Amino acid sequence: MSEMRDLLRVGGDGPVNLAAIRPRSTPGLPTGDVVGPVPKAWGRAQVAQIGRELAEEQEKLAALAKTEPDFDRRILLVLQAMDCGGKDGTIKRVAGAMNPLGLHIRSFGAPTAEELSHDFLWRIRRALPAPGYLGVFNRSHYEDVLIARVDELVPESVWRARYDQINEFEAELVDSGFTLVKVMLHISPEEQRERLMERLTDPHKHWKYHSSDVDARRQWADYQAAYAEALAYxxxxxAPWYVVPADRKWYRDWAVANLLRETFADLRLSYPSATFDVELERRRLEEQVIPSL
Amino acid sequence: MSEMRDLLRVGGDGPVNLAAIRPRSTPGLPTGDVVGPVPKAWGRAQVAQIGRELAEEQEKLAALAKTEPDFDRRILLVLQAMDCGGKDGTIKRVAGAMNPLGLHIRSFGAPTAEELSHDFLWRIRRALPAPGYLGVFNRSHYEDVLIARVDELVPESVWRARYDQINEFEAELVDSGFTLVKVMLHISPEEQRERLMERLTDPHKHWKYHSSDVDARRQWADYQAAYAEALAYxxxxxAPWYVVPADRKWYRDWAVANLLRETFADLRLSYPSATFDVELERRRLEEQVIPSL
Structure with missing residues (x-):
């Protein structure tokens, strides 16, 4: 199988054409023989299986951070998407298949008054995972070149300058042990409409619906342009960007799980070796008499 | 079935006798007919099933926090145990069966220099979950009346005064929307010895072993006494304390999952109702033409 990272990578060498990436496509999916008649069932089972592998890698990462004083490695998954793009679902399914102890999940909403009084990266820096963790950002500093641009929250000179600020910031993160996995979940406006309709139909989902979501659809093209430019720059x-076709939820989860698997594999983690005399400790433990027993 | 909370509750009415609670016992477990020939398999399946129910409750809690401005409800699971008592395992299995997006997990180790410069509750207050979350504390402010007492880190007058300070603090939390579920995972010294031996035998577990763990076993009786008093006061x-017999991991997980299920049930959560005109919104969405499509 090709590396998912190669298949889904965008940017770094000129413009990004999002319209050319079909949201219902399934890059990297094995042939029908492997997948079987119900791709969704296959995908779900694969995610559970990859989740167990990822949990093992998480444990190694945490173990190394705990035992090696200078260990600084950590992974940060950044999720961006249009409304209904599936950020929450991806976290539920992919992070949910891992060990919650090693996860560091942060969601970013509209900035508070305090956050606005600082530069746009201030709240991001405060939310970074410590070494040994897999961090997940549900939205991120990219909102400051997306909604900030589309809704004209700041002048163009301000948001445009942020591309370089972001690149410098992320280079600094990489230098301090981070591996960044930046993912745009790419849905079609038709799929978004269906998901909004579902939120209107299922009373258990009403709380996810906002009247403004429909109005925001008028800005679809503006958002796609803002995404394309941010991904290109x-x-x-x-600190590469990946675009994951996300109209099919099971494919989306499977693709993100694979991106994480490949990222962990690159780290070539192994459990720390004992810093004590194993045989001596076994004897001490065997021979010990606890007075209170 | 009796409420697990009634079965496992200790304290509040005089001394707590931990020695009378057998760590291999399984209070509240249904009869053999229900459980079948392999209790461990039954327990694991039950935890997965309860986990799905808890995830649904988590979603309601998050939804209410998002839509109701004054909503302040949240649950805080406090886990305490002797070394090898299974705190990490409980989080992996029980919290791992839920939705990581609604979890807020914090671990407390030896206090840092900065933390020591403040009162003992300072770092606890900073780590509290926001409304809408299920918080999990892996160790807690109870270390300040446990290890602080056994290792004589502070004079008796100081740790003894902390019982009242803790009760005041927790009453304040309850007044601000918290439901506290305080759990001591209760293992036997024999089980601890087996688990330590496992950490010495499996190279993947060496990192969890510390030479000092064996020495600390000499303080077993002191710790049990410190626990008993803290639980009583x-x-x-x-803000009740529960003692979960924890020599059997599958029972431990099942019991904690049930404590959480009963706690959520008491909250009687339901999804928020729509604050908009559902039919009007459906029509708006159906009739909308996106210029860019």
Whole structure:
């Protein structure tokens, strides 16, 4: 199988054409023989299986951070998407298949008054995972070149300058042990309409619906243009962007799980070796008499 | 079935006798007919099933916090145990069966220099979950009346005064929307020895072993006494303590999952109702033409 990272990578070498990436496509999916008649069932089972592998890698990462004083490695998954793009679902399914102890999940909404009084990266820096963790950002500093641009929250000179600021910030993260996995979940406006309709139909989903979501659809093209430019400028070799076709939820989860698997594999983690005399400790433990027993 | 909370509750009405609670016992477990020939398999399946129910409750809790401005409800699971008592395993299995998006997990180790410069509750207050979350504390402020007492880190007058400080603090939490579920995972010294031996035998577990763990076993009786007193003083009606027999991992997980299920049930959560005109919104969405499509 090709590396999912190669198949889904965008940016770094000129414009990004999002319209050319079909949201219902399934790059990297094995042939029908492997997948069988119900791709969704296959995908779900694969995610559970990859989740167990990822949980093992998480444990190694945490173990190394706990035992090696200078260990600084950590992974940060950044999720961006249009409304209904599936950020929450991806976290539920992919992170949910892992060990919650090693996860560091942060969601970013509209900035608070305090956050606005600082530069746009201030709240991001405060939310970074410590070494040994898999961090997940549900939205991120990219909102500051997306909604900030489309809704004209700041002048163009301000948001445009942020591309370089983001690249410098992310290079600094990479230098301090981060591996960034930046993922845009790419849905079609038709799929978004269906998902909004579902939120209107299922009373258990009403709370996810906002009247403004329908109005925001008028800005679809503006958002796609903003995404394309951000991905082109900030899809650097050290901190690449991936576009995951996300109209099919099971494919989306499977693709993100694979991106994480490949990222962990690159780290070539192994459990720390004992810093004590194993045989001596076994004897001490065997021979010990606890007075209170 | 009796409420697990009634079966496992300790404290609030005089001394707690931990020695009378057998760590291999399984209070509340249904009869053999229900459980079948392999209790462990039954327990694991039950935890997965309860996990799905808890995830649904988590979603309601998050939904209410998102839509109701004054909503302040949240649950805080506090886990305490001797070394190898299974705190990490409980989080992996029980919290791992839920939705990571609604979890807020914090681990407390030896206090840092900065933390020591403040009162003992300072770092706890900073780590509290926001409304809408299920918080999990992996160790807690109870270390300040446990290890602080056994290792004589502070004079008796100081740790003894903390019982009242803790009760006041927890009453304040309850007044601000918290439901506290304080759990001591209760293992036997024999089980601890087996688990330590496993950490010495499996190279993947060497990193969890510390030479000092064996020495600390000499303080077993002191710790049990410290636990018993803390549970007696701080097992209040508003913030009760539960002792979960924890030599059998599958029972431990099943019991904690049930404590959480009963706690959520008491909250009687339901999904928020729509704050918009559902039919009007459906029509708006159906009739909308996106210029870019």
């Amino acid at each position: 900030c899809g650097t070799d050290r | 701080c097992g209040t009606d508003r």
